[in-house]
Amino acid sequence: MQPSAAKPTLRIRPTKGWAALNLRELWNYRDLLWILVERNIKVIYKQTALGMTWVALQPLIAAITLAVVFGRIAKLPSDGVPYLLFVFCGMTGWRYFSETAQRSNSSLVNNAQLVSKVYFPRMLIPLSHTFSALVDFALMLVMLFVFMAVYRVPPTLRLAAIPVFLFLTAMTATGVSLWFSALSVKYRDCTYALPFFLQIWMLASPIVYPTSEIASPLKQTLFALNPVVGLVEGFRWSVLGRSALNPSIFWVTVGMSFLALISGAFFFRRVERDFADII
Amino acid sequence: MSAVALSIQNLSKSFRIAHQSGGLPGYKTLHDELMTLPRRLINRLRRSGRSTSETFWALKNVSFDVKAGQALGIIGSNGAGKSTLLKILNRITEPTRGAVDIYGRVGALLEVGTGFHPELTGRENIFLNGAILGMSRAEIRRKFDEIVAFAEVEKFLDTPVKRYSSGMYVRLAFAVAAHLDPEILLIDEVLAVGDAEFQKKCLEKMENVATKEGRTVIFVSHDMDAICHLCSRCILLRHGEVAKMGNAADVVGAYLGGERDQSPEIDFAPIESEARFQFAGLYNQKGQASASFSADETLLLKSSFAVSRQIQGLQFSFSVFNFKGDQIFYSTISMAKPAISVEAAGEHNIAAMIPGRLLLPGRYSITLALHTPKTKLYDRRTRALSFRVVGTIGDSYDGFAGDELGHVYADVKWQEIDNQRVAGSPHDRFPISH
Numbered sequence: 001m002q003p004s005a006a007k008p009t010l011r012i013r014p015t016k017g018w019a020a021l022n023l024r025e026l027w028n029y030r031d032l033l034w035i036l037v038e039r040n041i042k043v044i045y046k047q048t049a050l051g052m053t054w055v056a057l058q059p060l061i062a063a064i065t066l067a068v069v070f071g072r073i074a075k076l077p078s079d080g081v082p083y084l085l086f087v088f089c090g091m092t093g094w095r096y097f098s099e100t101a102q103r104s105n106s107s108l109v110n111n112a113q114l115v116s117k118v119y120f121p122r123m124l125i126p127l128s129h130t131f132s133a134l135v136d137f138a139l140m141l142v143m144l145f146v147f148m149a150v151y152r153v154p155p156t157l158r159l160a161a162i163p164v165f166l167f168l169t170a171m172t173a174t175g176v177s178l179w180f181s182a183l184s185v186k187y188r189d190c191t192y193a194l195p196f197f198l199q200i201w202m203l204a205s206p207i208v209y210p211t212s213e214i215a216s217p218l219k220q221t222l223f224a225l226n227p228v229v230g231l232v233e234g235f236r237w238s239v240l241g242r243s244a245l246n247p248s249i250f251w252v253t254v255g256m257s258f259l260a261l262i263s264g265a266f267f268f269r270r271v272e273r274d275f276a277d278i279i
Numbered sequence: 280m281s282a283v284a285l286s287i288q289n290l291s292k293s294f295r296i297a298h299q300s301g302g303l304p305g306y307k308t309l310h311d312e313l314m315t316l317p318r319r320l321i322n323r324l325r326r327s328g329r330s331t332s333e334t335f336w337a338l339k340n341v342s343f344d345v346k347a348g349q350a351l352g353i354i355g356s357n358g359a360g361k362s363t364l365l366k367i368l369n370r371i372t373e374p375t376r377g378a379v380d381i382y383g384r385v386g387a388l389l390e391v392g393t394g395f396h397p398e399l400t401g402r403e404n405i406f407l408n409g410a411i412l413g414m415s416r417a418e419i420r421r422k423f424d425e426i427v428a429f430a431e432v433e434k435f436l437d438t439p440v441k442r443y444s445s446g447m448y449v450r451l452a453f454a455v456a457a458h459l460d461p462e463i464l465l466i467d468e469v470l471a472v473g474d475a476e477f478q479k480k481c482l483e484k485m486e487n488v489a490t491k492e493g494r495t496v497i498f499v500s501h502d503m504d505a506i507c508h509l510c511s512r513c514i515l516l517r518h519g520e521v522a523k524m525g526n527a528a529d530v531v532g533a534y535l536g537g538e539r540d541q542s543p544e545i546d547f548a549p550i551e552s553e554a555r556f557q558f559a560g561l562y563n564q565k566g567q568a569s570a571s572f573s574a575d576e577t578l579l580l581k582s583s584f585a586v587s588r589q590i591q592g593l594q595f596s597f598s599v600f601n602f603k604g605d606q607i608f609y610s611t612i613s614m615a616k617p618a619i620s621v622e623a624a625g626e627h628n629i630a631a632m633i634p635g636r637l638l639l640p641g642r643y644s645i646t647l648a649l650h651t652p653k654t655k656l657y658d659r660r661t662r663a664l665s666f667r668v669v670g671t672i673g674d675s676y677d678g679f680a681g682d683e684l685g686h687v688y689a690d691v692k693w694q695e696i697d698n699q700r701v702a703g704s705p706h707d708r709f710p711i712s713h
Contacts, residue, residue: 010380011378012367012379035410118387119369120413
């Protein structure tokens with residue numbers, strides 16, 4: 001029997017090697033992405049007494065703890081900014097990054113029922129956390145402005161650069177999420193390894209200390225190969241006006257962010273075809 | 280000639296079955312992977328075939344076309360590849376070889392309620408589930424009222440679905456999926472859930488989709504009645520290959536008629552065991568070996584087995600299964616009155632009589648076992664014998680066939696009584712003569 005002259009709406013073939021990203025399909029499923037984002041937000045603090053208050057409480061407690069341990073006890077420098085403000089500003093970008101990575105890490109495994117029973121672009125699941133964690137970020141930003149008012153740090157036009165650094169953070173976070181969520185389908189080890197990995201990553205980034213502690217500009221640029229360095233310093237530059245951020249650090253960060261996102265997306269596409277069989 | 284909706288060419292799918300001892304199949308730890316890396320590299324260099332896994336073909340060179348507007352049934356025993364085929368058509372998993380061309384939008388109902396989140400309300404879940412199945416928000420909004428009405432959950436729309444009864448859950452899930460507007464609908468055994476009335480409603484809806492709306496339906500089921508009712512064509516899969524394809528009634532008939540003509544008598548190859556079966560056979564009332572019985576008829580199961588030493592507590596037992604694999608009943612020799620012992624060494628010949636007017640018309644199989652209860656299994660012969668029950672039970676049970684009426688025939692005594700509310704014990708009011 002000869003198939004009709006019309007072109008098939010869908011061709012199913014085994015794929016080998018690297019697959020195209022198929023962004024058009026991702027776009028066609030954008031409604032699902034928003035619904036998943038909504039679901040993430042609604043579900044995360046359901047049946048907790050404090051509800052959304054947790055979103056504010058968690059970074060606040062963390063910042064105060066860090067300020068006491070590293071600011072008061074260890075007396076780490078902070079570019080002359082009040083230490084609590086310094087740490088909180090650093091954490092705004094960092095927590096958005098780490099929350100996204102952490103929540104999306106086991107997201108595919110947690111949605112095994114969906115992945116093995118229904119078709120949709122799998123990338124939407126980790127991707128939805130990049131968007132839903134924005135709620136946490138927005139609240140932290142509001143709190144950061146409150147801190148600025150309390151410490152009488154005047155806002156400047158540099159605040160307009162925040163979206164740029166947010167965008168770069170989102171790219172890096174998505175890239176890391178795609179790597180880890182895909183890996184944890186096959187290796188459940190990743191679920192356990194990521195929290196430690198993030199802890200080490202945080203200490204390797206200028207959250208509790210300033211990048212200016214590194215004297216040589218070359219070493220600073222090398223340090224920026226960790227994209228979080230540029231992102232955290234970027235936020236400090238926008239908010240506090242004091243930062244080691246310079247053009248070379250900025251461009252290295254942009255490069256690393258793109259690298260993270262693109263490598264993550266291609267890796268994800270390469271392994272996603274086996275998800276339903278091994279999850 | 281109508282257009283082709285779906286064309287499948289030489290479709291194959293293989294899975295790797297790990298043979299390593301320990302460790303769960305399916306996923307490995309990073310540690311395992313790293314530890315076996317050198318060996319795998321060496322193996323790859325040597326191209327040696329001594330890998331630790333074996334390839335299992337779930338589908339082998341399956342080819343067929345489905346015309347637009349046709350309802351195609353897919354049947355086969357468990358593990359024949361039916362679900363794998365649907366999963367490939369639905370893009371959940373990729374084929375290993377071969378090609379599929381689909382002309383039209385595909386909607387699938389592979390398992391009811393998979394897209395539900397327990398913490399979300401019914402309303403939120405309708406949107407979530409709809410989007411997962413590929414509907415846009417606008418589409419869902421348009422169909423929302425229809426979905427809610429079909430599912431009969433109006434009152435609970437703002438309750439989290441974790442508080443739903445399982446019936447409500449299933450109704451809602453089916454309602455969402457049934458209101459998709461795909462040109463090609465894939466349905467996998469969803470009717471095994473829900474109450475009878477709702478199952479009927481689902482079948483009607485599916486029939487509508489298939490016949491009145493002229494959409495293409497691919498329907499996988501163990502329910503032969505539903506297949507015959509809904510589908511014009513049918514495919515029988517066996518071990519991943521198309522065993523038979525054609526008119527639905529013919530293919531279902533061939534499937535129920537046994538995949539091979541089985542002899543009612545069977546000699547077993549000896550195995551290493553202290554108690555082992557040698558022979559089993561089925562006989563009718565006249566003493567003739569038979570694999571086909573009328574519904575009224577008594578069925579005689581005869582078996583011989585050898586016991587090499589005295590085995591304390593040894594029992595001979597058997598179970599009867601229907602074609603779906605549901606166990607209908609079990610019987611063991613320790614139920615015999617007067618008692619029969621098979622503990623002594625030597626050869627035992629045992630007959631078991633299965634009464635007539637018990638099994639409904641259909642296809643059955645018998646599994647035999649020699650065991651000591653809860654301690655040791657000496658010999659088991661899974662589905663060693665199979666037989667068919669044909670015809671009707673008695674005169675007044677025309678059409679009493681298939682499994683929609685249950686699994687067995689019950690000899691219920693019916694009578695008219697005067698008044699429920701008369702005094703006295705229930706037995707006085709409802710005297711049944713034996």
